[in-house]
Amino acid sequence: MNDINPKVKSRRQFLQVAPVFGVGALGWLDVAVAQDAILKDSDPEAAAIEYRTDATQVEPSKYPKYTKGQNCSNCNIFYADNGASTGACGIVFGKLVAATGWCTSYEKKPG
Numbered sequence: 520m521n522d523i524n525p526k527v528k529s530r531r532q533f534l535q536v537a538p539v540f541g542v543g544a545l546g547w548l549d550v551a552v553a554q555d556a557i558l559k560d561s562d563p564e565a566a567a568i569e570y571r572t573d574a575t576q577v578e579p580s581k582y583p584k585y586t587k588g589q590n591c592s593n594c595n596i597f598y599a600d601n602g603a604s605t606g607a608c609g610i611v612f613g614k615l616v617a618a619t620g621w622c623t624s625y626e627k628k629p630g
């Protein structure tokens with residue numbers, strides 16, 4: 520006889536499934552962190568965000584949003600250890616970006 524309240528059953532199902540999704544998410548993060556391919560200016564995904572490996576080569580006349588000193592290392596969605604030459608970017612999947620890079624989605628790190 521199955522006398523489980525449907526809501527309780529749903530919660531039980533959620534609790535059974537949630538860790539699977541949690542493990543899946545962590546697995547994805549592991550893949551993201553373990554990546555070693557570095558985004559190149561010539562990659563299609565770089566073109567989509569107009570990424571440049573060397574921010575000092577960005578032409579301010581072409582990219583008015585760019586100001587001197589902006590680069591991936593001080594972008595709000597760059598994730599790396601302090602001083603690392605490459606890191607993960609929140610909008611680039613499967614490849615690392617150069618700390619010296621820049622793209623049109625640059626967002627200044629607060630503080």
Ligand code: SF4
Nearest residue numbers: 591594597608622625
């Ligand atoms: S979003 Fe930020 S970290 Fe990512 S490529 Fe653009 S400038 Fe670099």
